[in-house]
Amino acid sequence: MSTGLIARCAAPPLAGFLLVAAYVVAEAVGFDGLARPEAATVSEAAAMGHAARALQLIAEGQDVNGSHRVREGLLDHASHELTPIEAAILGRHAELVRLLQRSGARRWDAARTACFARMRLPEVLTDLGASNTAAADQYADVETTIRTCSLQGARL
Amino acid sequence: MNYRRPAIGAARLAYAVALAVGLLMGVFLLEIPVQLSDSFTEFTAIEGRSLPEIIGAEFYNGSYFRPLRRGLIKIVHDLSAGHYYLAFRGFQAVQVVVLLLLAVRMLRVRSRAGVIALPLGLAILVGLHTFAGAVVEGLPINHFLTILICCAAAVNLAQAQPRPLVDLASIALLVAAMLTIESGLLVWVIFVAAYLVGYHGVSRRGMAALTVCVAVYFVGRFILIGGTAPGLDERSAGFGFSVLNPDELTKRFGSNPVPFYLYNVVSAISCVLFAEPRGGVWAFARNLTRSLPDAWQVVNVVTSTATTFLIGRYAITRLSSWRARAFSEADRFVIMFLVVLPANALFAAAYEKDVIMSPAGLFYAVAAYMVVRELMAREDSPVGATSALTVAPVLLLVIAAGWTIRFIGIHDSLRARALSVRDEWAYYDDWAREQRTDVELNAAQSVIKQHLFEDAVLRAPRVPQVSLGAIDALFDRTQ
Numbered sequence: 001m002s003t004g005l006i007a008r009c010a011a012p013p014l015a016g017f018l019l020v021a022a023y024v025v026a027e028a029v030g031f032d033g034l035a036r037p038e039a040a041t042v043s044e045a046a047a048m049g050h051a052a053r054a055l056q057l058i059a060e061g062q063d064v065n066g067s068h069r070v071r072e073g074l075l076d077h078a079s080h081e082l083t084p085i086e087a088a089i090l091g092r093h094a095e096l097v098r099l100l101q102r103s104g105a106r107r108w109d110a111a112r113t114a115c116f117a118r119m120r121l122p123e124v125l126t127d128l129g130a131s132n133t134a135a136a137d138q139y140a141d142v143e144t145t146i147r148t149c150s151l152q153g154a155r156l
Numbered sequence: 157m158n159y160r161r162p163a164i165g166a167a168r169l170a171y172a173v174a175l176a177v178g179l180l181m182g183v184f185l186l187e188i189p190v191q192l193s194d195s196f197t198e199f200t201a202i203e204g205r206s207l208p209e210i211i212g213a214e215f216y217n218g219s220y221f222r223p224l225r226r227g228l229i230k231i232v233h234d235l236s237a238g239h240y241y242l243a244f245r246g247f248q249a250v251q252v253v254v255l256l257l258l259a260v261r262m263l264r265v266r267s268r269a270g271v272i273a274l275p276l277g278l279a280i281l282v283g284l285h286t287f288a289g290a291v292v293e294g295l296p297i298n299h300f301l302t303i304l305i306c307c308a309a310a311v312n313l314a315q316a317q318p319r320p321l322v323d324l325a326s327i328a329l330l331v332a333a334m335l336t337i338e339s340g341l342l343v344w345v346i347f348v349a350a351y352l353v354g355y356h357g358v359s360r361r362g363m364a365a366l367t368v369c370v371a372v373y374f375v376g377r378f379i380l381i382g383g384t385a386p387g388l389d390e391r392s393a394g395f396g397f398s399v400l401n402p403d404e405l406t407k408r409f410g411s412n413p414v415p416f417y418l419y420n421v422v423s424a425i426s427c428v429l430f431a432e433p434r435g436g437v438w439a440f441a442r443n444l445t446r447s448l449p450d451a452w453q454v455v456n457v458v459t460s461t462a463t464t465f466l467i468g469r470y471a472i473t474r475l476s477s478w479r480a481r482a483f484s485e486a487d488r489f490v491i492m493f494l495v496v497l498p499a500n501a502l503f504a505a506a507y508e509k510d511v512i513m514s515p516a517g518l519f520y521a522v523a524a525y526m527v528v529r530e531l532m533a534r535e536d537s538p539v540g541a542t543s544a545l546t547v548a549p550v551l552l553l554v555i556a557a558g559w560t561i562r563f564i565g566i567h568d569s570l571r572a573r574a575l576s577v578r579d580e581w582a583y584y585d586d587w588a589r590e591q592r593t594d595v596e597l598n599a600a601q602s603v604i605k606q607h608l609f610e611d612a613v614l615r616a617p618r619v620p621q622v623s624l625g626a627i628d629a630l631f632d633r634t635q
């Protein structure tokens with residue numbers, strides 16, 4: 001049997017199996033080179049839409065009403081200090097906004113949060129107790145949203 | 157090495173490879189918590205009820221007839237002693253290993269060619285989109301996976317030495333499969349196909365008994381019990397380029413559902429052969445006409461089409477031998493695939509779902525393996541140059557590379573599933589609100605719910621989603 005035939009037929013699936021197996025072993029001993037970033041704060045989890053991770057971090061004691069860092073690359077190219085509700089809005093995760101409210105999120109900067117919602121996620125305006133008027137037809141990007149809402153007087 | 161000479165070493169190596177593939181998939185399965193959708197309600201349904209009570213009630217479940225499905229869930233549930241996650245996911249991992257070992261056993265790997273073709277065969281079996289639904293979903297026991305095991309076991313029994321015990325085991329297997337889920341009837345089709353191609357492990361009398369079992373099933377289910385087939389109003393289904401909801405289906409096909417059933421049967425066959433349509437939706441064709449298909453769609457369609465071409469090419473070269481009823485080992489499996497494929501598609505008539513076609517997918521993988529093995533063996537033999545079947549080297553490379561991507565892709569899907577199931581549990585309240593019937597939990601059910609919730613959200617170690625950058629686009633993340 002020709003080596004070429006063997007190589008064409010058996011080598012790719014064998015290589016695929018060995019790659020997956022090697023990755024599992026490497027992961028077991030601590031390698032995380034190919035892992036997507038894991039949320040370190042409840043705001044990061046909210047920004048990424050990772051509901052279970054958000055609840056896990058809240059259960060571990062992180063403040064659902066406090067501001068937490070969101071690393072660069074998760075929402076846009078910059079890092080931000082955001083409450084989980086704000087992060088969920090900027091990440092456009094409406095269900096997560098409601099889940100955070102059910103999980104104890106009570107306090108937020110009303111003007112700034114409503115501004116975020118109008119530009120990024122109008123469907124949660126009523127959940128936030130804000131009027132559902134003047135919502136944007138198309139949602140803005142994160143950078144524009146934060147800049148615009150800051151210019152409108154909200155804190156950053 | 158002469159490929160015809162029995163080689164115990166080759167068989168052992170084949171089992172070792174299958175075991176390794178199964179264990180690797182098991183690692184990924186064990187990362188997934190017990191899922192909420194289609195699964196938690198099974199826990200609430202069996203809680204506080206005895207096994208006979210559960211099985212008995214399932215005999216009268218209208219359009220679905222799956223008494224043993226819930227019975228098996230009850231057995232694993234009771235044996236789990238509260239360790240639901242470990243018990244159910246462990247059970248699924250064991251099922252995958254058993255399936256792969258049974259599949260390898262029926263392949264009778266005894267040669268160098270057989271061993272060399274095996275990684276590709278297993279990559280096709282595991283990487284096929286029809287198989288994904290058997291492992292990605294928990295339910296909490298995946299009955300499609302159970303049926304796949306029954307199908308592989310049926311071939312093994314058919315290949316055995318004829319003995320009364322084989323007949324008895326075949327009957328028990330068929331009854332268990334039929335009472336697990338409707339597509340368990342395929343086990344009978346497999347026994348018949350196997351008998352026709354020369355596997356006479358089940359005697360003629362045994363075959364008659366199996367046929368009587370099927371007759372009793374139909375009489376019992378549709379005449380004595382008064383069961384019905386699923387209607388159009390039960391679930392959404394793909395049609396053309398989109399998914400139609402039950403109201404739209406009823407409006408469009410309510411007066412005459414036959415065209416819709418025919419569409420589903422044809423779609424189901426095409427789904428196995430060409431990886432298109434998926435779930436009844438011709439997404440690749442739609443994207444092709446409107447813009448560009450996704451990279452993973454191209455990989456799936458090209459790989460499946462090339463593999464189908466290979467099997468088809470082989471079948472054509474062997475037609476004259478088949479007419480003379482002279483079957484090689486590869487012929488037997490290709491013919492069994494050709495019999496199982498349309499029979500399996502009938503079970504998708506009411507609605508086309510990829511995983512329904514998983515038994516046909518199993519035989520597709522086995523047929524492809526056999527053809528590749530045949531190709532290798534002929535290459536090994538002195539008459540290789542005059543062999544009727546010749547394949548362009550690049551075609552073999554496309555097939556092997558494509559299935560490798562799909563093999564890696566299913567593991568990527570399992571990893572993504574671990575994440576999505578956790579998030580699913582985080583939204584338990586929303587899920588409970590959206591159920592057609594109120595989810596009112598008693599004290600015992602609440603304890604189970606809390607246990608599963610904590611397993612998924614709070615306790616279970618989170619595994620990271622992996623990213624390979626641009627290569628991610630090659631993986632089918634819809635499965």
